[in-house]
Amino acid sequence: MTTAASRQPAAGPAEPVVRTAAGAVRGRREDGLAVFRGVPFAEPPVGEARFAAPRPARAWDGTREAYSFGPPPPQEAGIQGRTGVLNAPTGDDWLTVNVWTPDPDPAARRPVMVWIYGGAYKLGHSGSPGYDARLIAREGDLVVVTFNYRVGIEGFARIEGAPANRGLLDQVAALEWVRENIAAFGGDPDQVTVFGESAGAGSIASLLAMPRAAGLFRRAIAQSVPGTFFSDELARDIAAAIAAEAGLRPTVADLTTVDPRQLTEAGAALGAKMRTHEERWGPVVHTLTPFSPVVDGDVLPTTPWRALASGTARDVELIAGHNREEYRLFVGLGGQLGKITEEAAAAALRRFGPGPDGERAYRAAFPEASPGEWYERVQTDWLFSMPSLHLAEAQVAGGGRVYVYELTWPAPGNGGVLGACHGLDIPLLFGTFGADLGMLLFDGAGPSPEAEALSSRFRTSWTAFAATGDPGWPAFDGERRLTQVLDTDPLVTGYPEETSRRLWEGHEFPALPLIR
Template sequence: MTIAGAGSASAGSEPEVRVAGGAVRGRLEAGVAVFRGIPYAEAPVGGLRFAAPRPAAGWDGVRSAVAYGPPPPQADVLGGDPSSGGAAGDNWLTVNVWSPEPDPTATLPVMVWIYGGAYTIGASSRPEYDGGHLARDGGVVVVTFDYRLGMEGFAQITGAPANRGLLDQVAALEWTRDNIAAFGGDPNDVTIFGESAGAGSVAALLAMPRAAGLFRRAIAQSVPGTFFSPQLAADIATSCADELGLRPTVADLAGVDPALLALAADAVAGDAVAATMTTRAQRWGQAAHRSILFAPVVDGEVLPATPWQALAGGASRDVDLLAGHTRDEQRLFTAITGLLGQVTPEQAQTALEVFAPGPDGAGRYRDAYPDASPDQLYELVHSDWLFRMPTLHLAQAQVAGGGRVYLYELTWPAPGLGGALGACHGLDVPLVFGNLTSGQPALLIGERPTPEAAALSARMRAAWTAFATRSDPGWPAYDPDLRRTQVFDTSPVVTTYPEERSRLIWQDHSFAPLLLRAM
């Protein structure tokens, strides 16, 4: 393979390419050229704190690109300690590239991953996001990147643009457009894909005029339905700043250690969970009940409308979409909170009253699922409200707007924890990337993946890369009449959308921005 900018027609163990900022040197890993930690924007610190991203400055000589950049500021969800991503001058806005052929004449399809984490946690350096298997097996160039989270990226701060995390994502896609040819990728053949908050970001990008033309296809895995009104986002930001005795303004917050902002937000989230009938919970409604403090803000400028509104209006009819969810989205969260198998009838009823749609949503769930236990009802309504129905409605909106979409559901139960997690939220990520034995994937899939897990992973990787290559994952497109859906399990099958009872309950619901409630 030819290495662009290296003056050599053969690849060594340290491949080099030249991007807009200068030359970068990566390394060869299992036949794939890998480049990590390349800045796509200036560090959002000092005078750039809470500002829109600016293009990264260049450098002299050859920059080493073998280590990931620091993660964006966030709380350590395992240890409870904050992470500021390293020294204050470190840049959290970096990209990573895996290429099976870093030759500018190669023009390979490009897949750009956006990680999830409730718009609050996450890092491209997590082992499950390693793009080696996808690049090598699928013949695609894989790009991952970091973007601002929590207060840094999504809080409504006076004097700062809204949706800074989404603007970071646009900047990373612009960097991809301008530089990916050097790695053998085709800048006109880009597919974005993401899971959970990453899928919500994909949905937002489909609705954003600033992102138009930066990608040709999109894959949305478990789209959350949480988008905020500016008033709700501003009220939450005020509460987070109050924890530090400050106002939610650039003037007050620009000098605060990012780690302290992450801790302040965590404190507010904990308060909302501990007492759901507090004044905050009454103001924030469903967001407080699920301890959701950050989400894309429908501000009318960066994000003019919700994805469901925008797609139904034809905003991305020329972008092919692959969308889907897992069957048991809520199960993992139920286990984390210690409620697995412990949900009381009262807790199930409260969940139905808070999250089911319409004036008699609770009754409709009980009628549709007459034999469901409290645990099942609790998980059904949470799964439907947060992920399953937003994903289905996104697919339906794309069809209504004149676009093409392919729908799937993952029903294969995770073997981890004795199979108690079912087809839970996040299970699709290791299967799509093929990284089955490290970090969280080991918890879900087990220390020793079974042949069935490996085979399912291979099928899903093949479908994702086929879609990124030719807009055809291998099953019929979704239409509102037949509702054909690819079900991924030990024996995959194409069938009518499986969650018909939930579909009917939610068919008249509109996923509008979550509002600040009047007191």
């Protein structure tokens, strides 16, 4: 079969050369793998291309060195331990991919896993040390791709004269690059699995609902799906407020007058005072970000839950899951562990609980909880665990196949006080205990034998799913709700958070509205 890309003979055992549709790239041999970094999948989105949909990368002559990660997209300062973008390269060539492959042989046709990073839709860089994919590629004997996409104002602000969800369109373009080129790196374009965490999982949920992404991947793994999706009206109002911070209108004409790296300051300025807009924007002002995918009716026609329930993604095999104490990370980073008052807990229960009686329902369901436990539980449920569960339930309702997990093993760092918090699955999956978030959650120390064992189990399950569609535990259904609990002694049981599931039963996660 003829493909859009074919491999050139390698320059030598240490420097493999692959020909992509745009030109040849030279990588390096590392730990038994061929690794290619910083390969453009689209033109730099600057100048006339600023705020536009991604455009295919221009062809180049000769052989391009693919030794270094491309520069991260413009973004504000990150949460400690989340991005690892300090000392990253600079430049405008943000839209690049990286490939780890056991052997760039077109005849190999190995399964392909494509990682989509998180970061509240405003942070992230595929070159972060925590996303080093060598263990996944080597142990799973498959090809792993990571890539950059636009975040923050460049990627998600709802700007007049620009398409919505440009960050998601970048992701589609990267997946199109994979379809056209991955065979040359030894991958099978018909066996692509997307996987991602937090905003990366929200992006995957969006891709499952997007007509433009149909057919670009066969399987998906969504780790801790955020429930925040914006209505078009809300997104436009937030964009107007961001632009006003820079003294501008939310238009392409105005915003292109400001350097992309300086424009991030406007988003950061608004983020610092979002709560003053609660009467118009509602609970989103209590999150970490003024950005989310926008249900604009075009790029993203509807919410992922509605799309999956209607059968849109029934042909895509799915893993969806979450961590037990998701929100504790943010309480810890804010220095609030052990300091949540009854007043703060009551406000959170009223604000985030399902329906008009959310506070009463949570107090009745968890009568022995402390204010801190109520505060964390309702925000864990609203922001991550129930959106993830409901995505699985929607996939079942739409006739698809889905596997559900919950991570309950506590992070050992900081005396174990963070529990199975948000983001713990990243160092466990990648085995990057001493990088980025792993530094915080593991105190920068080497992993214990039980951490190593759980890390290996993550990779074994994820790569088996990418290769076969079976992660090693039973599929989820609406009756038994079998769930893989990931802990020191993993087990399969009914969905562990049954109390919360019942509280949220029948709740729809709609696009968040503008409150007029």
